[in-house]
Amino acid sequence: MNVALLAHEQFPDRAKTAVGVLRYADYDVVAVLDRGTAGSRVADHVPDVQDAPVVASMDDVGADVDALVVGIAPIGGGFEESWRPDVRTALERGADVYAGLHYFLADDEEFAGLAAEHGCDLWDVRSPPEDIGVAEGTAGSVDATVVTTVGTDCSVGKMTATRELYEDAREQGMDAAFVATGQTGILIEGEGVPVDRVVSDFAAGAVEAMVLDAAEDHDYVFVEGQGSIVHPAYSGVTASIVHGSQPDHLVLCHEVGRESVHGYDQPIPPVESFPGRYEQFAGPVSDSDVVGGMLNTRSVDGDEAARDAVAEFADTIDAPADDPVRFGTESVLEAIR
């Protein structure tokens, strides 16, 4: 399936979703739309993902496009009016449009009209399904090994760690599933529920339903975590994912040098306290152990220094650790098998 990725003015550094799609999704990306870097190629900016030309608008995309994916989100999750011509052009060409914004494309009169006229789908990834209920506390009894990622903060790399574990597991012949809980994961996987957009009472229920479903057909279920239990705003989302998924194993994600909560004036407790925090929190609902750690070393220059950082992190949490992007997931996957 051919997709174009909208990432105006933000590719690649502030286009987390676009880069995630380039790295992990099964889509063939035929173009990235970024009027700021038009004329370059993806490979000029991000070396280790599929390559594609960067162009200024949908008008410059010659290839057939099945879907336009909005790969960025401004603070607040609104729709930038400067993107309107691209979305309009995509729909007029018969392409679906996918977005993970708080603003729903389906609620936009012009887009809804064009989609109906041209037989296209508008997929608002962040709009949760309506048939979600209260968790029944049953995810722990599935006939599969459930692994949930947790973190010392948000934006430390939980989606990436989960996806790398899932892909590496499959490469090793393990029958693995990926449960997406956030917009980037959902866009990559093609399904999932944006837990942060689910009504609090049903958030754990949403996760439980996905785990039960995935465990029907797979031996290993990798659940994408969100936020952190020490986060002043998002700990409710984290709690719902940990208790809703009732994992056998937890994988602790951290970024080198992160010492205070992203965007908040609040120190993060010592990293060595986190395995105990998460195990004690999960404990009454499920007997979950922190089986390994994933360290994001993107700010570290040189592989040697990065290896040292990973070794120190492993020491700190007293469990095997890896950097999933830089070095892979082997030692952690070993502990899960």
Place this chain on the structure above:
Amino acid sequence: MNVALLAHEQFPDRAKTAVGVLRYADYDVVAVLDRGTAGSRVADHVPDVQDAPVVASMDDVGADVDALVVGIAPIGGGFEESWRPDVRTALERGADVYAGLHYFLADDEEFAGLAAEHGCDLWDVRSPPEDIGVAEGTAGSVDATVVTTVGTDCSVGKMTATRELYEDAREQGMDAAFVATGQTGILIEGEGVPVDRVVSDFAAGAVEAMVLDAAEDHDYVFVEGQGSIVHPAYSGVTASIVHGSQPDHLVLCHEVGRESVHGYDQPIPPVESFPGRYEQFAGPVSDSDVVGGMLNTRSVDGDEAARDAVAEFADTIDAPADDPVRFGTESVLEAIR
């Protein structure tokens, strides 16, 4: 303000909201509607609340009624069609209708039409306001003492404990506010946000906004807790309230004899572990200590045995304790002052 309380077939034992309104709200209750116990009086069933006749329908209510309050909720929170004539009659008589159901009266075509025709308000207590945002982590810096109730489970008496603490504090001349987070508390207080109905990402933000608002004008802010951090379905709501309110003090609520999670096949951890659990959970966001406990002894026969149970609970949690309904809140309030 005169209200009638709808509690068909469930008064008083399964009418938690109706009994809460009778006990705590400023409303003058002119009648309880229960076709099962019509002909009796409230005082025949519940001794320590305002008295009123129990009648079979709105047609039997002679007094002027400013509002009909739906004081029960079936499992699932739907609207029982057998209540429709009462709601219809109330609206036709010019009374507002308040309800805390998942089914919103305002979405009911007949009720919306009658309300418009007769100039009445439909107040769906469980419908959260739309202007809620992400928590900014600022509740801890307010110029007021914030006290949040937490529990070993749901339905152990957190709303009652919070309300009794608030009322006793005011009687002692403390300038106190009550922050309602669930439908009964909101119906009693006349305002509040149903945190369990707020989108996960904004749940802590909803609580924070209420605390900031209450702390503007008051010295003590009592925040009604929800659920429990060991609950398989609702821990996300609990987490959002604890981290959103950043309390100075926590008050631990428990019911005598509760050993497994209400409605779930999951044991509750030893009660003595809860002060540490909540303090460790709150700790990275706010330095909150469990300053006392509230024990629900409704299942205990005799005040002497109840006093023994309270003393044992105080010992177990190593803090002063009370039964707020049976004995008052003095020892815990003492620790808060």
